[in-house]
Amino acid sequence: MTAGAVAGRYFYVWMAGAFLLVAFGGFLPTYWAPVIARTFHAPPIIHIHGALMFSWTCFYFVQTALVASGRTMDHRSWGLAGISLFSVIACAILVGEMAVLKRDEALGMGEAARRFAAVTLCAWPLMVGLFVLAIVNVRRPEVHKRLMTLLMSAMMTPAIARVFLTLLAPAGAVGPPSPFVSIPPSLVADLFVVVAMVRDWRLVGRPHPVYVYGGAVLLAQQVLTVPFAATATWMGIVRAFESLAG
Numbered sequence: 001m002t003a004g005a006v007a008g009r010y011f012y013v014w015m016a017g018a019f020l021l022v023a024f025g026g027f028l029p030t031y032w033a034p035v036i037a038r039t040f041h042a043p044p045i046i047h048i049h050g051a052l053m054f055s056w057t058c059f060y061f062v063q064t065a066l067v068a069s070g071r072t073m074d075h076r077s078w079g080l081a082g083i084s085l086f087s088v089i090a091c092a093i094l095v096g097e098m099a100v101l102k103r104d105e106a107l108g109m110g111e112a113a114r115r116f117a118a119v120t121l122c123a124w125p126l127m128v129g130l131f132v133l134a135i136v137n138v139r140r141p142e143v144h145k146r147l148m149t150l151l152m153s154a155m156m157t158p159a160i161a162r163v164f165l166t167l168l169a170p171a172g173a174v175g176p177p178s179p180f181v182s183i184p185p186s187l188v189a190d191l192f193v194v195v196a197m198v199r200d201w202r203l204v205g206r207p208h209p210v211y212v213y214g215g216a217v218l219l220a221q222q223v224l225t226v227p228f229a230a231t232a233t234w235m236g237i238v239r240a241f242e243s244l245a246g
Contacts, residue, residue: 009068010068011199012064012067012068012145012149013061013064013065013068015064015149015152015192015195015196016060016061016063016064016065016152017061018192019057019060019061019152019153019155019156019192020057020058020061022156022159022160023053023054023057023156023159024054024057024159025159025163026156026158026159026160026161026162026163027050027054027159027162029162029163029166030162030165030166031050031162035047043096043099043103045092045095045096045099046096046099046100048092048096049089049092049093049095049096052085052088052089052092053089053155055085056085056086056089057152057155059078059081059082059085060148060152062078063075063078063082064145066078067145076138079135079138083135086131090124090127090128090131093120093124094124097117097120097121097241098241098242098244098245100113100117101113101114101117101238101241101242101245102242102245104175104176105242107175109175109176112175112176113175113176114234114235114238114239114242115176115178115179115229115230115234115235116176116177116178116179116229117238117241118179118225118228118229118234118238119179119182119225119229121237121238121241122221122225122228122229123154123157123221123222123225126154126217126218126221127151127154127155130147130150130151130154130214131147131151133147134147134148134151142208143208143210146196146208146210146211146214147210147214149192149193149196150193150210150211150214150215150218152192153189153190153192153193153196153218154189154218156189156192157182157185157186157189157222158185160185160188160189161181161182161185163185164181164184164185179225179226179229179230180226182222182225182226183222183223183226186222187222190215190218190219190222193211193215193218196211197211197212197215
């Protein structure tokens with residue numbers, strides 16, 4: 001096998017490794033280090049959410065490694081476990097957001113929290129949609145793996161945002177920030193999609209439609225969430241969401 005063929009075969013493993021490094025490194029200063037130092041305090045669901053998300057990133061790395069090593073049947077055998085894990089994650093995101101909204105409301109920051117909740121809650125349907133499409137296309141590997149790459153790229157935004165928060169947040173800042181602060185880390189996360197598109201361009205002369213159309217939808221969701229978060233429509237939606245918690 002030529003060096004180029006080997007590189008192509010392991011491209012998605014390298015991408016998964018990068019996702020793993022970003023997921024861990026991004027949360028190191030604001031979550032992992034404080035947890036180890038026992039200075040991080042949050043509702044239990046936040047810890048559950050963190051464990052699930054990191055487990056998912058590790059799982060994705062293993063799944064890509066199985067395919068790269070030619071163990072496709074093992075990859076498919078673990079598929080149901082992946083569907084189950086992602087389903088639990090999707091539920092944990094909603095429960096965690098409810099807990100955050102309830103906490104911030106008690107601290108007198110309810111309105112700001114509701115506006116910032118749009119960053120998570122508007123991304124949630126797209127994330128779930130990408131995963132469902134990836135499962136539907138499991139028998140079309142070229143589509144499936146690109147949908148999963150698009151999904152994982154989008155899921156890196158929170159980790160990258162923590163780096164921005166650590167380096168750029170004003171000293172003494174408290175409370176939920178403006179939804180606009182989600183744009184820079186989102187664009188950085190989108191660079192993973194750009195890398196994948198360039199790789200396709202070099203191999204087949206054009207980026208795959210999944211990246212073109214899926215990437216456009218992802219970018220639109222990231223950008224349009226900011227003005228949408230300021231509307232009365234969004235405030236009605238998020239208040240209805242809050243009411244589900246009783």
